[in-house]
Amino acid sequence: MTESLHLTVAEVVRETADAHTLVFDAALPFAPGQFLTLRLPDGTARCYSLCCGPGERLMVTVKRVTGGHASNWICDNVAAGSVLEALPPSGVFTPRSPDGDFLLLAGGSGITPVLSILKTALARGRGRIVLVYANRDEESVIFAAALRELAAAHPDRLTVVHWLESVQGLPAAPRLASLLRPYQAYEAFVCGPGGFMDACCEALAGLGAARPKVERFVSLGGDPFAAPEPVEGAGGTLEAELDGSVTSHAWPEGTPLLDVLLAGGVEAPYSCREGACSACACRVVEGEVKMLANEVLDEADLSDGWVLACQAIPLTDHVRITYSEDPAAG
Numbered sequence: 412m413t414e415s416l417h418l419t420v421a422e423v424v425r426e427t428a429d430a431h432t433l434v435f436d437a438a439l440p441f442a443p444g445q446f447l448t449l450r451l452p453d454g455t456a457r458c459y460s461l462c463c464g465p466g467e468r469l470m471v472t473v474k475r476v477t478g479g480h481a482s483n484w485i486c487d488n489v490a491a492g493s494v495l496e497a498l499p500p501s502g503v504f505t506p507r508s509p510d511g512d513f514l515l516l517a518g519g520s521g522i523t524p525v526l527s528i529l530k531t532a533l534a535r536g537r538g539r540i541v542l543v544y545a546n547r548d549e550e551s552v553i554f555a556a557a558l559r560e561l562a563a564a565h566p567d568r569l570t571v572v573h574w575l576e577s578v579q580g581l582p583a584a585p586r587l588a589s590l591l592r593p594y595q596a597y598e599a600f601v602c603g604p605g606g607f608m609d610a611c612c613e614a615l616a617g618l619g620a621a622r623p624k625v626e627r628f629v630s631l632g633g634d635p636f637a638a639p640e641p642v643e644g645a646g647g648t649l650e651a652e653l654d655g656s657v658t659s660h661a662w663p664e665g666t667p668l669l670d671v672l673l674a675g676g677v678e679a680p681y682s683c684r685e686g687a688c689s690a691c692a693c694r695v696v697e698g699e700v701k702m703l704a705n706e707v708l709d710e711a712d713l714s715d716g717w718v719l720a721c722q723a724i725p726l727t728d729h730v731r732i733t734y735s736e737d738p739a740a741g
């Protein structure tokens with residue numbers, strides 16, 4: 412089972428009236444676009460995307476949700492010196508290489524993973540980056556000053572387009588399409604409220620662009636910090652490669668892949684355990700599985716062999732999977 416971390420908050424930055432950044436006194440390896448899963452003292456677990464770039468301390472930004480349990484608790488209670496339990500960075504909303512042209516589409520708090528991708532691409536890549544950032548009004552723009560500074564420092568590589576609902580109205584697909592047309596060949600990432608993401612996907616599809624990667628900000632239902640259940644029963648076999656080690660397991664029919672690995676003592680990554688977050692994504696390199704639910708992987712991910720371990724059950728007697736990002740691995 413993945414060991415949880417205890418992260419000390421070094422500083423809390425009030426970004427807007429309802430968004431707080433927690434800066435942790437920690438530097439951990441992460442890929443841009445990944446998230447942490449935080450656990451509140453009452454046991455509630457929620458995912459928050461890292462918004463930091465290379466060389467920065469770990470940071471997440473939490474925006475209050477009206478009536479929301481965790482976001483309001485965090486904004487009301489977490490201060491410098493607070494210690495939060497967390498699962499390590501995970502998720503697949505991340506570019507294969509920082510060295511491409513990126514079209515980044517963010518709405519509201521959806522800016523967080525996008526900012527991490529943006530900072531990493533500027534620091535480590537050479538391509539052009541266009542950020543379209545939609546907000547209700549000027550006061551609700553998180554990271555406005557940081558984005559101004561980045562655009563001023565990289566005028567030839569970064570273009571930031573703000574879309575304010577108070578000025579331009581809702582970002583509907585037809586108007587987005589005209590804005591996005593020149594960048595339809597860029598690698599696109601979309602994160603924000605459901606309606607915004609649907610409009611972006613519709614606009615890109617209408618332009619004949621490749622499907623963007625999307626990250627959905629849902630609340631977890633289960634407890635990803637809980638101990639795994641024992642797994643029993645007849646079935647096939649599973650071989651799993653994680654961090655260079657290969658392990659073999661019996662795989663009882665109908666049992667999710669993640670449960671088999673955790674029961675077998677493998678420290679496989681995961682978070683929501685309900686097909687909503689992609690922390691447990693791995694690739695099938697031999698055999699076949701089917702997923703019981705999948706809210707995050709798109710057609711391109713599926714055709715590359717990605718599956719969600721928490722939802723994958725076996726269709727063949729033998730399955731081999733890898734957690735390596737390298738298509739030649741496994």
Ligand SMILES: Cc1cc2nc3c(=O)[nH]c(=O)nc-3n(C[C@H](O)[C@H](O)[C@H](O)COP(=O)(O)OP(=O)(O)OC[C@H]3O[C@@H](n4cnc5c(N)ncnc54)[C@H](O)[C@@H]3O)c2cc1C
Nearest residue numbers: 457458459460473474478479480481482520523628629630
């Ligand atoms: C991969 C990932 C990354 C994320 N990154 C971020 C991030 O960077 N920043 C960020 O701010 N958020 C992020 N989120 C979202 C975050 O995890 C939470 O979902 C968000 O903070 C809301 O949680 P909450 O506990 O405050 O709200 P919840 O208590 O889960 O409530 C959400 C909404 O549902 C309503 N609701 C709750 N219970 C009921 C009920 N019984 N009946 C009807 N309505 C109900 C609430 O009123 C509220 O409007 C991310 C999510 C994921 C999956």
